[in-house]
Amino acid sequence: MSDASLNSVSVEREASFGDFFALLKPRVMTLVVFTALVGLLAAPTPVHPMIAFASILFIAIGGGASGALNMWWDADIDAVMKRTQKRPIPAGKITESEALSFGVALSGLSVIMLGLAANWVAGALLGFTIFFYVVIYTMWLKRWTPQNIVIGGAAGAFPPMIGWAVATGGISIESVLMFCLTFMWTPPHFWALALFMRKDYDNAGVPMLTVTHGRRTTRVHILVYTLLLAALAIGAGFTSIGGPVYLLTAVVLNALFIKGAWDIFRRDEVMSEADDFKAERGFFKLSLLYLFLHFGAILIEAVLQRFGLGGW
Incomplete structure (x- = not known):
């Protein structure tokens, strides 16, 4: 305190x-x-x-x-x-x-x-x-x-x-699925921020993963969590809160998210500092859209289902 x-x-x-x-x-x-x-x-x-x-x-x-x-x-x-x-x-x-x-x-x-x-x-x-x-x-x-x-x-x-x-x-299981979607999204979202804001966390003494285990470990964690998140997000498309609109959205977004995480995983500190963490910043910006678009697709499916048009 x-x-x-x-x-x-x-x-x-x-x-x-x-x-x-x-x-x-x-x-x-x-x-x-x-x-x-x-x-x-x-x-x-x-x-x-x-x-x-x-x-x-x-x-x-x-x-x-x-x-x-x-x-x-x-x-x-x-x-x-x-x-x-x-x-x-x-x-x-x-x-x-x-x-x-x-x-x-x-x-x-x-x-x-x-x-x-x-x-x-x-x-x-x-x-x-x-x-x-x-x-x-x-x-x-x-x-x-x-x-x-x-x-x-x-x-x-x-x-x-x-x-x-x-x-x-x-x-219910549907609300728990929405909880899990946000829960699994949070670590890669914040770790991407921590990659290019590490000095801030160092100065403040906050034990973010980048500070305690280094950026290399953080990059591995981002990739692992992104893969788990993608499986969860796409899988939710086959449940009662999903449907064709949601599934298409999830497939496209998670393909982009996995690519972004892979690009981060392949980089080292020399590459990142050379372009001011361009890939990490891009992944972070994509993560902001990621959750809004997934929940937007859930909302569209809910509206369509009210008119008997959505869902499976």
Whole structure:
């Protein structure tokens, strides 16, 4: 956790709405909202539009609360990492105590309101997701083990399960498959980032795989996880959440993803540094599209199935 000097950081000016909004990690929240919405709409039980809207809103708030609490705890390492130095706390726009209060308040609000608006299974899943991300990943795993992003990736994989629970009041094999898709995607996505941002993690003392085992080992891990992910993603095309549209999307995307992982695997540090980690950066950018397009295809299949046109 941050030391006393960070706790007493001076705020340059009164915090604005934009500063507090930045605490919510809006780019991450976009993925949370989208995958939760797909989980909700892919479920076999229709949901009233107002309940669906309220539920997605509270899931988004819960995801944002996790981001705020993550920034509160990680203020010390954010201050030394080039990628995160402009976040509200290290930039001196918001104090740590303000971020903590904001995150705790939003966490409680989101869980209670989701339980009341939808059902308490969904509310409990959201509460567990916030706890997992903040306590299990941020406070424990992130600074302790190079497997931090492997285990911690579960936190980002829960939203489609929460959306499914909003509609059905429970958990099923379909929602678990959507969880697994995100869970297996997370390590290669973040390890690609770590390959060209290793100095940041070195400076911050975060034991990412690139820091503890080196880039060569990380490249091997990316390839292995990508192959496992491809098998899972394509296999899901033959389940009830899949169909021709999803399967075609999965085959094309995973072929590109495997090629990207193979290109990374074949490279060494001389090759990578010579072109400023071009292949690694390209793989990372593709990984951003990868999950959105897979879940977009699941959503298309769900819509088609409602009209009797999708699925097998």
